[in-house]
Amino acid sequence: MLSKLQSVTWALLLCLPTGAAVGQQLKFSLMDKTIILERIRQSLPKNQQREEKIKEFFTGVGCGPALMEQPVKHVSTPNVICRLPGETEDEIIVGAHYDKVAAGTGTIDNWSGVALLPSLYEGLASIKRRHTFIFIAFTGEEEELLGSDFFVHHMSHDEIARTRAMVNMDTLGLSFTKVWVHRADKDLWHALLTVAASMKLPIGEVDVESVGSTDSESFAAKRIPRITIHSLTQDTLRVLHSPADNLQALHPDDYYDTYRLIQAYLAYLDQTLPYSAYNNSPNSEKP
Numbered sequence: 001m002l003s004k005l006q007s008v009t010w011a012l013l014l015c016l017p018t019g020a021a022v023g024q025q026l027k028f029s030l031m032d033k034t035i036i037l038e039r040i041r042q043s044l045p046k047n048q049q050r051e052e053k054i055k056e057f058f059t060g061v062g063c064g065p066a067l068m069e070q071p072v073k074h075v076s077t078p079n080v081i082c083r084l085p086g087e088t089e090d091e092i093i094v095g096a097h098y099d100k101v102a103a104g105t106g107t108i109d110n111w112s113g114v115a116l117l118p119s120l121y122e123g124l125a126s127i128k129r130r131h132t133f134i135f136i137a138f139t140g141e142e143e144e145l146l147g148s149d150f151f152v153h154h155m156s157h158d159e160i161a162r163t164r165a166m167v168n169m170d171t172l173g174l175s176f177t178k179v180w181v182h183r184a185d186k187d188l189w190h191a192l193l194t195v196a197a198s199m200k201l202p203i204g205e206v207d208v209e210s211v212g213s214t215d216s217e218s219f220a221a222k223r224i225p226r227i228t229i230h231s232l233t234q235d236t237l238r239v240l241h242s243p244a245d246n247l248q249a250l251h252p253d254d255y256y257d258t259y260r261l262i263q264a265y266l267a268y269l270d271q272t273l274p275y276s277a278y279n280n281s282p283n284s285e286k287p
Contacts, residue, residue, distance in 0.1 A: 008264075028267040029126045031119045033256045039119065040173070040255065041247060043111035047139070050098045050111070051077045054137045057118040058082045062125065063135075072139055072150045075099075079147050080137040084121055086129040090162045090275040093134045093224075094120060094266065095148065095215050096169040097141030104245030110141070112231075112250070113169035116259055123263045130275050131164065133266070138215050141170075148218035155222070164273040166226040167266065168216035173255030174231040174239060178206040183217065185225035191272065192227065195265045201257050206232055211240070229262060 008030055039057060044050050058067050058080070066085075069078040077099065096113030100106025117135045124133060140146030155163075165188055177196070181189055196203040208214075208230065216226040231254065232240075239249050 024268075024271065026264060026267040026271065027127055028263055029123045030260060030263060031122065033252075036116070036119060036256055036259055037252055039115040040107065040112055040250065042115070043105050043107040043247070045105065047077050047099045050100070050106075050114075051080060051137075051139070054080055054098055054114055054117070057115070058121070058135075061118045061122040063118070063121055070151065070154075072147050075140040075143065075146050075150075077139045079139055079151055082117070082121060082135040084125055084129065084133040084135070086132040086270075088130060088132065088276050090131050090164055090273075091134050091159070092131045092164055092266065092269055092273065093136060093166040093219075094169075095136040095138055095166065097138040097147065097215055099139050099142050099147075101142050101241045103241055104239075104243050105247065106245060107247045108174060108239055108245045108249050109171045109241070110169075112172040112255065116169060116172070116262065119259065120263055120266060124266060124270070129270050131270050131273065133270075141215050145213060145215055145218050148215035152218045152222060152224075160222050160224065162276070163224050164275070165269055166216055166219045166224050167262070167269075168214060168226065168228040169230075169262065170214045170228055171230045171232055171240070172258050173250040173252070174236040175233050175251065176202040176204065176231070176254045177258045177261055178204045178230050178232060180208050180214075180216075180228040180230065181205040182207040182209065183220075184227040188225055188227040188269075191268060192229075192261075192265055195268050196261055199261060199264060201261050203261070206230070208232055211237065229258070231258065 063082040066083045098114040138147035216228040
């Protein structure tokens, strides 16, 4: 497995409000494209099978000891949660749902998102992070966001206070990276634009209010900054909840580019979002 990891140090050119530019080094690892594509190919027909497969993926990348299940009321499968401890308890949540509807294989909606979670974990685990990352494979998204709603409603006041961002992935690989900008936190959106520009990767704005909802919206009531990354366009809407949702609908190059962008983005958020250097208070700053 180690032979399939590429260690990356990325130099970002950041534009400051003064107009000056500074370089920033991001360190993370990238999985080989063949591994990323192999994981998305393993989309299974039953939600319970998908749950077991995502746990297998997490265990395979070293998250086994930190893996937990959160049973969700009215849903037969649990949320699957993997925690990557950082130097502080300030958290960045990275989520995607694994449940599917009856039609199609659910490869795009949303095995494409959840299959990236273990790879993103592995790419960040190569060095100690400032923030603690919580990777969540949500159940019940197709049942009115039951899994993410349950998770949010069971967060303590302290957990809510120290959560700096929620990055959601839903329906990737139909085109180059898109963002639901109308519902995204402005700073999280601008940060993603910065990383995409540095990596020379395309990114677009496609709002999806008319299509439906997604797990990031469960975090809105708690005022947790959120962003949803997807790949939907007017031309690809036909894939959703239909027999066309299968591996043949995937654009492998776009999917891998989205993975690379999100991996760098998470490393960037870890370095730029506020965090508590010496205690758990969300208002403390590193001297």
